Amino acid sequence: MARPVAPRGRGRERVLGAALSLFAEHGVSGTSLHMIAEALGVTKAAVYHQFRTKEELVLAVLRPVGDEITAFMDAAEGCPDGPERLDAVVVGLVDLVSHHRRLTAVLRGDPAVGRLMRTHEPWRSLTPRVARALLGAAPDPARRVAVSMIGAGLMLSGVEPQLAGLDDATLHRELLRSARLLLGLPAPAGSA
Amino acid sequence: MARPVAPRGRGRERVLGAALSLFAEHGVSGTSLHMIAEALGVTKAAVYHQFRTKEELVLAVLRPVGDEITAFMDAAEGCPDGPERLDAVVVGLVDLVSHHRRLTAVLRGDPAVGRLMRTHEPWRSLTPRVARALLGAAPDPARRVAVSMIGAGLMLSGVEPQLAGLDDATLHRELLRSARLLLGLPAPAGSA
DNA sequence: GTCTATAGATAGATAGAC
DNA sequence: GTCTATCTATCTATAGAC
Numbered sequence: 001m002a003r004p005v006a007p008r009g010r011g012r013e014r015v016l017g018a019a020l021s022l023f024a025e026h027g028v029s030g031t032s033l034h035m036i037a038e039a040l041g042v043t044k045a046a047v048y049h050q051f052r053t054k055e056e057l058v059l060a061v062l063r064p065v066g067d068e069i070t071a072f073m074d075a076a077e078g079c080p081d082g083p084e085r086l087d088a089v090v091v092g093l094v095d096l097v098s099h100h101r102r103l104t105a106v107l108r109g110d111p112a113v114g115r116l117m118r119t120h121e122p123w124r125s126l127t128p129r130v131a132r133a134l135l136g137a138a139p140d141p142a143r144r145v146a147v148s149m150i151g152a153g154l155m156l157s158g159v160e161p162q163l164a165g166l167d168d169a170t171l172h173r174e175l176l177r178s179a180r181l182l183l184g185l186p187a188p189a190g191s192a
Numbered sequence: 193m194a195r196p197v198a199p200r201g202r203g204r205e206r207v208l209g210a211a212l213s214l215f216a217e218h219g220v221s222g223t224s225l226h227m228i229a230e231a232l233g234v235t236k237a238a239v240y241h242q243f244r245t246k247e248e249l250v251l252a253v254l255r256p257v258g259d260e261i262t263a264f265m266d267a268a269e270g271c272p273d274g275p276e277r278l279d280a281v282v283v284g285l286v287d288l289v290s291h292h293r294r295l296t297a298v299l300r301g302d303p304a305v306g307r308l309m310r311t312h313e314p315w316r317s318l319t320p321r322v323a324r325a326l327l328g329a330a331p332d333p334a335r336r337v338a339v340s341m342i343g344a345g346l347m348l349s350g351v352e353p354q355l356a357g358l359d360d361a362t363l364h365r366e367l368l369r370s371a372r373l374l375l376g377l378p379a380p381a382g383s384a
Numbered sequence: 385g386t387c388t389a390t391a392g393a394t395a396g397a398t399a400g401a402c
Numbered sequence: 403g404t405c406t407a408t409c410t411a412t413c414t415a416t417a418g419a420c
Binding site for chain 3: 224225226236237240244245246
């Protein structure tokens, strides 16, 4: 409709890349538009040409993660409730962290991002869906704590210096093992 | 020595309490001295009378946690290296989180605090001590991931909404169970 | 698409009166 | 110990030239 076909050229992607790097290092609140512009060798005004507000920029940075979560949640909710669906969600989250190691860390940690996610789609509806899938219908305290630890551990693993040396495949394998262990999920038949 | 006996009166404690609440809700970077002063019904200048800089205030807020970590690390390092020492450190950390539920969340998450801890004592020397005790001499990837998940899970549990309803004792029990599970530590004989 | 320039708000921090 | 007042720097955001 009113949306011009190609508002997202090369410039837009460059801004998103620089913003992600700086968000991961300094947090969203600790990153100014001046810092982003400086990293690109341009001025703030050039960044504002691509994104009308900082909020819009943050949401654009987070968007690939939201898309991927939506995709695997749609798929997981296709199978009946139970351990299989739970495992599918866990695998989806671990895939996500492996694909976007620095990006996922932006989600947790900064309360400003948390507020953004509580007020904007797709996060507003996505967050409860994921929580519900992991917790089940009537979670006991043990399950609540396990889910909390998995969420925190997955999201912060992208910026944990101790894990920086691990390659994606190793990180994926060990995160999945730990998450399944916490949830009491058996390793599937095909795994080593 | 040169330290006057009572620089820390009631006013100082009030500032620390308000700062902690706001740090836990908005993060350190997201909390201004104006917000702290407003919560106390005073002006910024009154806060600056108690703490010369924001950095000094943040370090003062974190101090009780540093003291407690120092104490249990000193005790744990008294016993020989091995599963017993490891378990002692884990118990110390879980105790800590239960004692200072909101406070521990300030430690992780905000990169500004991370930088502060890398440059100021006791954190500068304390952080590697804890990491070394949890990781052991030659940690494999599995151990690294488990330790990372424990660290993230413990520290963020204080602000996780899903856990807000749990009382301290329940939180303590379940965090300890999960942490031991991840590390392959057997529950001690006396536990239920 | 990028720039200069600037507005308006707010940050951390200080000076000095009471 | 708290205040008013102020400084300086930086923040988000906008206007308008090139």
